[in-house]
Every structure is written in C-alpha cells, then in structure tokens.
Amino acid sequence: MSERRARADAEGGSTAAPSKSQRAYELLHDRIVDGTYSPGYRLVLDAIGRELDMSVVPVREAIRRLEAEGLVTFERNIGARVAEIDELQYHDTMETLSFVEGAAVSLAAGLYSKRDVDEARAINERMRASLAAFDPVQFTSLNEAFHRRLTDVSPNAVIGDVIDTCWKRLARLRQSTFSFVPNRALASVDEHEAILGLIEDGADPRRIELAVRAHRLATPDAYLQRIHPSDH
C-alpha cells in the first residue's frame, strides 16, 4: 500500500538523504514502469548493486518490495526478473480496475468541484487533439491522467492504492502498445465526455459508477489486438 505516500515521504524529507534501498527501489520501479526493463528482463543483484554503487543488501530489499507489488517475480536461488504479464493477468487487472475506478468515482460523485471537471475536460480535449495528430503515446499518457483526475477526488485512500497498483501493472504493458485502435480511442474520448456530463448533472452515483465501469471494460480490446496481432 501507500506507494504515493511512501514516495512523497522520501522526497518530502527534503534534506534527509534517502536510503540506498529507497534509491534502488525508485530506479528499478521507474525502469520497469517506463519499459526500460521489459517483462522477463533478468534483474541480477550484483550488477544492479554495482551500477548504483551499493551492495546487494539494499538492492534485495528494493526487489522484494517490487515483488510485493507484483512488478517482479522472484524465485529462491534463481533470481528476479521483471514480471511477465499474460493475457489473463491483463484481463483480470483491467476488470479489477473497472470495478475500483467505478467505486472511486461513485464515492467522489458528490465531491467534484467545477475545477475538477474543467481540468478533466481539458485533458480530454487534449486527448482528442493527440488523436487527430495520431500521437498514441501522448494519447495513452493523457488517458491515464484523465482517469486519475477523476479517481483522485475519491476520499478513499485504500481504493486509491488499489488503483495505483493496477495502473502500474498495466503501465509495463502499455509501454509496448503503441499501436492502438483509432475507433476505440475516439469512442473513449466521447465516453469520457459523457461521464463528465453525468458528474456535472449530479447523476445518481450508481449510474456514474456503471458508466465508468462500462467504459473501462470496453477498452481492453484495443490492447488485446496488439498482444495477439494474429487474432484479427
């Protein structure tokens, strides 16, 4: 839990030097999430320790933490590698996200300020633009920003952590998903707008929840087409 908090602490301490294991964690985390290390990549303790100019002990801790988050797999006497994400895991994660995002947004339903909605809408318009410019990378990144903008308003920190975890796992995969389905992307933008409309109208939270959930569930196809290019 508390990834956001943990990182905030580490940086918030300003003057206090972050521990080495924290540095190792952040480096590895970022490289996994941004795709520098792809799924299956072998994480050798010694090598990482040498690169970061530290011994294996803090590196091990960092890797154990990443393991707990599901970003790496670790086998006794064998070693660690970046976790693979198969179709089933991908699907389960997406499905989970559909439920918990729906939950978060429905909990936040009465709490959105005009500013929240305006900012989300601005992001969505930038998505539309990046779609027109056929910039899938930016589109994908804005998409996450849009969703986070909505779910971050939820006051439930535990749900927030679950959402974080899901995004992290998907990020690794999204990395290799530059090609996407324009039609679906366009539909996403419209669905986003519809969701914002529901929020502005003060619609029933449950209805908003279902809209968010349905939107999320409609998305996987775009990715799965990429994962199994032969299947179309």
Place this chain on the structure above:
Amino acid sequence: MSERRARADAEGGSTAAPSKSQRAYELLHDRIVDGTYSPGYRLVLDAIGRELDMSVVPVREAIRRLEAEGLVTFERNIGARVAEIDELQYHDTMETLSFVEGAAVSLAAGLYSKRDVDEARAINERMRASLAAFDPVQFTSLNEAFHRRLTDVSPNAVIGDVIDTCWKRLARLRQSTFSFVPNRALASVDEHEAILGLIEDGADPRRIELAVRAHRLATPDAYLQRIHPSDH
C-alpha cells in the same frame, strides 16, 4: 500480490527448506494477524533475529514485505512497528471490501455450483449456532469463512488478492473486537441467507453485487461501536 500463491509455493516445495526470510515473514505475519503483536508493537530486528536464530538481514526483508502489505510501518533509522489502524483506515478498508466483494461475487454469479451454495449455507448455519451460544470469536471467524467461500469462486485473481489484503488489515483489528452487536450479527446471518437465495435463483449479477455491497457496508457500525465505546 499473490500472497496465497507465495505461501502455497513455499509449503508446496515440501522437501525444499523454506528460506529464512520466508520463515520470518510467516511468523511475523501470523503474529500480527492473530493479534499476538498488537498495533503499535515495536518490531526490533535484532531481537526477532535472535528469537528465530537468524541474522537481521532476512528479518529486514520480511518486515519490508509486511510493510508493502500495509501490516507494518517502517521509519528510516527509527524502526518498524505493527501498523496502527485508525477509524478512517478502517472505514476505507471496509468500504473497499464492500466494492471488491460485490465485484467478486457478481463475477462469480453464474459459476456457483450447488455444492458452493450448500457449503456456504452450512457455514452460515454454524454462524447462527455460534450466535445462539454467544461465541463471538467463532462467529467472527465463520463470518470470514462465509465471505471467502463466496468470493473464492470468482475467477479474477487480482480481485482475490485485493480481498486478501483487506481481510488481513481488518484481522488485526477484529482481534480486539470480541464484543459485537448481537442484533447486527443476527441481521448478518439473515443477509447471508438472502444473498445465497439470490445466487440460487440466478438473479441478475448486478443485483447480487449490490446486495453484497450493502451487507458489507452495514457491518462497520458493529465495530465502530467497539472502537469508540463512548460514542453511543
């Protein structure tokens, strides 16, 4: 993630000796969950290492893992203690559980066998009995068993992990919650039966989801009365 799997692996390896860090993890985990170590308890690395006849290194790893699960808080240069659980965290966890249990059961809706329902019902009847015998400890334990029996049928492993995590956090608290509200407990048993009825009737998954969610959300009061005995 994959707590259940991790533990299963460790034990499934039968002949292979589990690593020391694994042993440390299991011991600490169990003691935290079963309440031997209550919230706030200070976990001193050296002491634990001596008790388990190992050095601090594997103990540190175990504690970091527990930290990632939210069972332990860890401050640099200060040390680790069993995580406190305040009213807000408790509420957020309960609320999250209400959503994800609803999700799991609705996903499992079409998959329950007669045996699944029968076993769940048997557990529920034992709950009724333990209520009559005024045995809150057993009641609480059966309650978790009942809920798990329903959610375990869900095919989504990610949601399963989220549910696991929630239960673990609540377990620490439940420990100190021997007194409960009999009326609410009785209502729980009836709600359980109603949920089983919906499942048997092949009701709309969404309706089942809402029933599960509402049932879960009704429960906190019983605990909160205990946490703030002065508030009634």
Place this chain on the structure above:
DNA sequence: CATGCGGGCATCGTATACGATCTCAGATCC
C-alpha cells in the same frame, strides 16, 4: 549421434561487522 554425468561458474542467501543515527537520561546553565 543421442544421452547422461561431472565440474566450473554465476548467482543467490545469510552471517558478521561496523559506522550512522536516534533516543533518553542525567548534567548543566539560566
């Protein structure tokens, strides 16, 4: 040529050691 068997090498798992940091009690100063 296929297959089974060492043996060396890479890597992991953990113990030990020691400097760094925090806590807390007691002394000192206003």
Place this chain on the structure above:
DNA sequence: GGATCTGAGATCGTATACGATGCCCGCATG
C-alpha cells in the same frame, strides 16, 4: 524549576565475505 546540552546505549543501514545452490557446457559412454 525549567530548558537545553551532552554522552552512552540501543538500534538501524549497509558493506563485505563466504557457503549453498542452480545452470551450463564439455566429455564420456552406449
């Protein structure tokens, strides 16, 4: 008397060292 300083003890953080384990490759054998 209360506040601040200081030093000792406790505990943490990490480096280093070394035994344990698994993997891979070459060699012998059928």
